[in-house]
Amino acid sequence: MSTTNLIITSPTSTIVSRNSPRSVNLPTLVVHSPVHREHQKRRNSEPASPTTPTTPQHSTYFTGFPSYTPDPWNARLASRKSPKSPLHRCMALAPQFPSSRSSFSTTVSPSLTRYDSEDDSETLIDEEEPTPFIGNSLYLHNISMSNSAGTMKRKVVIMGSPSVGKTSLTQQYVAPPTYNASYYPTIEDTSHKTVSYNGVQYECEIIDSAGLEEYSLFPGKYGIGVHGYILVYSITSRQSFNMISTVHDKILDYAGLEKVPCVIVGQKVDLQSERAITTAEGEALAKKLNAGFIESSAKDNKNVSKAFDVLLAEMQKEYNPAPEKKKSSWWGWGAK
Numbered sequence: 317m318s319t320t321n322l323i324i325t326s327p328t329s330t331i332v333s334r335n336s337p338r339s340v341n342l343p344t345l346v347v348h349s350p351v352h353r354e355h356q357k358r359r360n361s362e363p364a365s366p367t368t369p370t371t372p373q374h375s376t377y378f379t380g381f382p383s384y385t386p387d388p389w390n391a392r393l394a395s396r397k398s399p400k401s402p403l404h405r406c407m408a409l410a411p412q413f414p415s416s417r418s419s420f421s422t423t424v425s426p427s428l429t430r431y432d433s434e435d436d437s438e439t440l441i442d443e444e445e446p447t448p449f450i451g452n453s454l455y456l457h458n459i460s461m462s463n464s465a466g467t468m469k470r471k472v473v474i475m476g477s478p479s480v481g482k483t484s485l486t487q488q489y490v491a492p493p494t495y496n497a498s499y500y501p502t503i504e505d506t507s508h509k510t511v512s513y514n515g516v517q518y519e520c521e522i523i524d525s526a527g528l529e530e531y532s533l534f535p536g537k538y539g540i541g542v543h544g545y546i547l548v549y550s551i552t553s554r555q556s557f558n559m560i561s562t563v564h565d566k567i568l569d570y571a572g573l574e575k576v577p578c579v580i581v582g583q584k585v586d587l588q589s590e591r592a593i594t595t596a597e598g599e600a601l602a603k604k605l606n607a608g609f610i611e612s613s614a615k616d617n618k619n620v621s622k623a624f625d626v627l628l629a630e631m632q633k634e635y636n637p638a639p640e641k642k643k644s645s646w647w648g649w650g651a652k
């Protein structure tokens with residue numbers, strides 16, 4: 317089986333992948349601005365210096381400016397002064413593109429051209445051609461939020477220690493009543509549900525992730541392109557409770573954000589006699605992490621949809637905040 321390496325670079329050649337083009341001897345996919353292409357051409361004509369990264373031998377560039385969907389989340393990312401992750405750095409660089417087309421996203425628009433450095437040829441990418449971006453571009457893809465029907469898309473990841481009831485919670489929510497007393501460890505499962513919350517229709521993509529151990533590597537794909545997280549622990553397990561802070565830290569670190577919409581769920585609340593974590597402890601943690609909180613039982617179908625509603629509320633707060641009430645202005649002074 318062959319492997320393809322994809323690298324996304326910013327206009328200033330910040331390599332998003334851990335492998336630099338120099339270490340990659342494979343065809344490389346690069347997203348470039350026309351400004352950068354000029355720069356690239358100039359650099360190719362200059363003799364390589366030890367400090368100048370060399371261009372990969374066989375590279376294919378996608379140039380042009382796909383459409384930009386204004387979104388509070390995207391805007392917030394782009395406005396960060398020093399985003400931590402390379403992808404955020406890449407996003408933050410987007411406003412540097414020429415103002416007439418100062419847009420940036422990954423939806424391949426018909427105006428995009430493919431540039432092949434080997435024969436200096438350029439081909440217009442067909443509208444029907446599937447988007448060539450994969451991997452980390454997931455993050456960029458999901459920035460676009462609403463479809464023509466006005467439904468907002470929300471991608472949610474459920475994370476936590478193994479066997480805390482993530483799958484049971486998801487299944488009870490997506491296709492109730494569903495509860496299975498047997499345990500089958502999950503690798504990854506995706507389900508969809510359209511819900512209405514607070515007058516807004518949401519098309520939710522729910523990713524049920526594999527249980528994480530303390531020293532598990534954080535799966536990078538869950539750090540990008542995600543609108544909100546459900547962090548689950550079992551009220552019967554101190555270890556799973558401690559995992560919540562670890563996972564939360566990793567998400568913020570990976571996403572390069574100070575806050576992400578999140579709900580902490582204390583699962584298996586039906587097992588009161590085995591309770592190891594008090595409700596007050598759960599609430600205190602949620603307050604500390606600036607997250608929503610709820611205790612639930614997938615077995616008894618208790619607070620299952622409420623857990624998702626709390627997350628929708630958190631996401632609404634973050635992405636569609638209610639407009640601030642108008643303060644009275646000086647010319648309104650005295651008006652009733």
Ligand SMILES: Nc1nc2c(ncn2[C@@H]2O[C@H](COP(=O)(O)OP(=O)(O)OP(=O)(O)O)[C@@H](O)[C@H]2O)c(=O)[nH]1
Nearest residue numbers: 478479480481482483484497501502527613614615
């Ligand atoms: N008593 C009780 N048991 C539950 C509850 N939710 C899940 N379980 C049981 O806990 C075990 C693990 O449930 P899963 O939903 O598979 O847990 P998970 O977190 O998805 O596990 P991983 O796939 O390993 O990450 C199963 O035997 C479930 O039946 C609950 O609310 N109450």
